[in-house]
Amino acid sequence: MKIGLLAYHAACNFGAFLQLLSTVEYIKKQGDEPMVINWIPKDFSKDYEKRSLLKVRDLYVRMRKQYYPMTELCETDKQVAKVIEKERIEAVIIGSDAVIQHHPLRERIHFPCKRIIYIGHPTSDRMYPNSFWGAFNRYLDHPVPIAVISGSSQDSMYYFIKGRTKSRMKQSILEFRYVSVRDDWAQKMVAYLTDGEMIPEVTPDPVFAFNHNASHLVPFKEDIIKKFNIPENYILLSFKGEKSVNQAWINEFQELANKNGLVCVKLPYADASAFGDIQYTAGDTISPLEWYALIKYSKGYVGNNMHPIVTSIANGVPFYCFDNYGIPKIDGQWTNGESSKIYHILSTADLLKYRVFISGQDYSPTSAPAVMDAILSFDAVKEKAFAARYYQSYLNMMIQVLNQLKK
Known part of the structure; x- marks a missing residue:
């Protein structure tokens, strides 16, 4: 089976790189074919260019090319869908990492501060809907099954999510074939968003299995x-x-x-x-x-x-x-x-x-x-x-x- 992987593969981050590499190597050992979906939203790229050194970004580009089987670049949910069709990807695993984030307006308002009031604007990868929430499936004639593994919400203040957004997020979660989370906070978030219809299991970060999956690379x-x-x-x-x-x-x-x-x-x-x-x-x-x-x-x-x-x-x-x-x-x-x-x-x-x-x-x-x-x-x-x-x-x-x- 050809399995697409969606995670923070483009982040200049030790943990993000290792947990995805652990998943890649595990899937290979099971006799399946992993393919990292190269989804990098434009605003995510611009944000990283502002706050990371060029030599660090270049290092991670080289590491990705060396260790990940990877698709062509995708910047939108629609492009992700096209890549899934082109590569004949049969299923998608999302995670592990902070892939189930959404930061409601109430959370993003900071008061008091130097500007008296400040409203944060997270990048699109941190706001629902996006490809981490399976948004690409609506562009596919034949939607693929999706699993979320050890997802984290990065301290999202989920209790401020209300109304139509909450209803849509519930629908997205219940469409996944499998969902697990990395911590109690994310578990409470999923339970809240689904009105208790789903209480996902808390499961380990794939780095816990790195020695078993990828010891040959250490x-x-x-x-x-x-x-x-x-x-x-x-x-x-x-x-x-x-x-x-x-x-x-x-x-x-x-x-x-x-x-x-x-x-x-x-x-x-x-x-x-x-x-x-x-x-x-x-x-x-x-x-x-x-x-x-x-x-x-x-x-x-x-x-x-x-x-x-x-x-x-x-x-x-x-x-x-x-x-x-x-x-x-x-x-x-x-x-x-x-x-x-x-x-x-x-x-x-x-x-x-x-x-x-x-x-x-x-x-x-x-x-x-x-x-x-x-x-x-x-x-x-x-x-x-x-x-x-x-x-x-x-x-x-x-x-x-x-x-x-x-x-």
Whole structure:
């Protein structure tokens, strides 16, 4: 079966690249033919050109050409439909990633701010309807079956979606052959939009299965150590700006690491350098596979973002997360970031003690000694047991997906 894949394949993002590559390799192993649908809306492209470096975009273009079987460029839902017909694609898998987003007007109004009032204008990939919601099927004489895997809503304030938009979104969801989500927040969103007719299962991000699906693509440890000129025993630090910790915190943590026979390495983001003056650095522009390998072979990860945590868990690596996701206030009440996709994963794994929510009320960073103690005394047994359970959950999801698409 020829299966089209729709995801954030054009994003300059480590996690987005790896989760799609994991799906590509899984489908190949099942004897089916994956084909990444090269859907890149114009406003998405323009947005990325504004906020990412040319050398980073060029790197990801090369990576996509090397690792993805890909269609010609599509910029609209109608062009996606034409490509599906031209390539004789028989079914489509959407996800994983933040593919079920919609941000209602109430959410996009910011007040007060420098302009007194500001209304955000998300790119079309983040607003219903679009190809992530199956909008291409209305242009096909013979609509194809669609599955959504481990979809996320990126903290969409779904409870403000009302009226005709809500009704249309309900119809779109119920037309899918299969739907699963990545976290509790997205599950609540789907349940709300469908008036309880669908409560999708929460399923793993495909990066949890990367070692099983694409281990042959991961660089060897000795090659990583040599390329980045780093000692063998290292801990990765990766912070977005100074909101999580300051330089004094980093200095204290590095001293503690050195006392324990470790060095600290700064791990970059896909399109930006990480914060801080750190002993060693992995540079500013690295490939997603190098990024994955750096975490896989490390003695620990400390920092922001979800996919470093996913990669750590999948590889039995200790971590401490400064969670930068989640809605800090709902109905005027402070939260602990329960809408965060990291919160869901760590809550399910019973590993929340290795997390602090940086947008919470009166946030204060966990002390450097406490974080170091957490890394050195990390519950590896619990982490590995959870990774095994989540991999089995991933397999169950993919079996259901292929069965539904081949009905």
